[in-house]
Amino acid sequence: MKYLLITVFKVSVLGTVAFLIIQHWLENKSYLFDGHKIAAIAGKYVDLPHNDAFQQVAVELREKYPGHVLPKEDEQWIFVNAGGWMGSMCLLHASLTEYILFFGTAVDTVGHSGRYWANISDTILTGTFRQWKEGTTESEVYYPGATLLHSWGEATSVQWSAGTWMVEYGRGFIPSTVPFALSDTLFGTQDLLTMFYTFKIYGKALLLEGQFFLDSLLN
Numbered sequence: 393m394k395y396l397l398i399t400v401f402k403v404s405v406l407g408t409v410a411f412l413i414i415q416h417w418l419e420n421k422s423y424l425f426d427g428h429k430i431a432a433i434a435g436k437y438v439d440l441p442h443n444d445a446f447q448q449v450a451v452e453l454r455e456k457y458p459g460h461v462l463p464k465e466d467e468q469w470i471f472v473n474a475g476g477w478m479g480s481m482c483l484l485h486a487s488l489t490e491y492i493l494f495f496g497t498a499v500d501t502v503g504h505s506g507r508y509w510a511n512i513s514d515t516i517l518t519g520t521f522r523q524w525k526e527g528t529t530e531s532e533v534y535y536p537g538a539t540l541l542h543s544w545g546e547a548t549s550v551q552w553s554a555g556t557w558m559v560e561y562g563r564g565f566i567p568s569t570v571p572f573a574l575s576d577t578l579f580g581t582q583d584l585l586t587m588f589y590t591f592k593i594y595g596k597a598l599l600l601e602g603q604f605f606l607d608s609l610l611n
């Protein structure tokens with residue numbers, strides 16, 4: 393019993409120290425992307441059919457951030473089951489502190505947003521996004537062209553109508569968002585292939601950033 397308490401104490405102290413160090417790093421590091429710029433790029437293609445809009449956004453991002461966006465052959469729509477809802481994502485960029493992806497759903501779906509150690513912004517291209525904020529008794533609907541900010545620590549209920557597609561930018565401690573993103577896959581659908589695809593694409597994106605980092609050291 394005594395040893396258990398000592399272990400719990402050590403883990404809590406280490407966890408708190410790690411949290412403070414990471415938090416300090418997040419607040420002081422420089423970032424590659426900027427939420428306003430991503431929203432502005434997405435905003436230009438709001439009136440297009442969603443697949444055309446996605447292609448335009450991807451082309452523009454590859455042009456503006458060469459070497460930081462996964463190549464076209466790595467584009468893959470991967471199911472996301474979390475918080476009771478079901479969507480699909482196509483990852484374009486991911487590091488330890490940022491990500492950009494396309495997200496949406498082809499069916500009506502609703503659930504819990506998740507509470508993240510990251511700020512997440514979504515620019516809607518098509519469809520409708522209903523958001524019900526914690527502590528309130530009303531929900532609000534957002535339409536194409538709108539950008540919603542989900543701040544870290546926040547929780548909402550989210551509802552997307554069939555055919556809602558968006559461009560998402562996340563900034564924070566990204567590895568901490570993975571367990572929620574895979575929660576219903578692990579405990580509900582048990583779709584191990586989706587889990588494998590998710591880790592594989594995140595791994596690929598991290599390698600791309602690692603390569604960029606090494607190149608910048610050598611040159």
Ligand SMILES: *[C@@H]1O[C@H](CO)[C@@H](O)[C@H](O)[C@H]1NC(C)=O
Nearest residue numbers: 418419510511543544563564
């Ligand atoms: C997240 O948003 C909050 C509130 O706008 C801000 O204080 C914080 O610095 C942001 N975090 C990051 C990592 O950008």
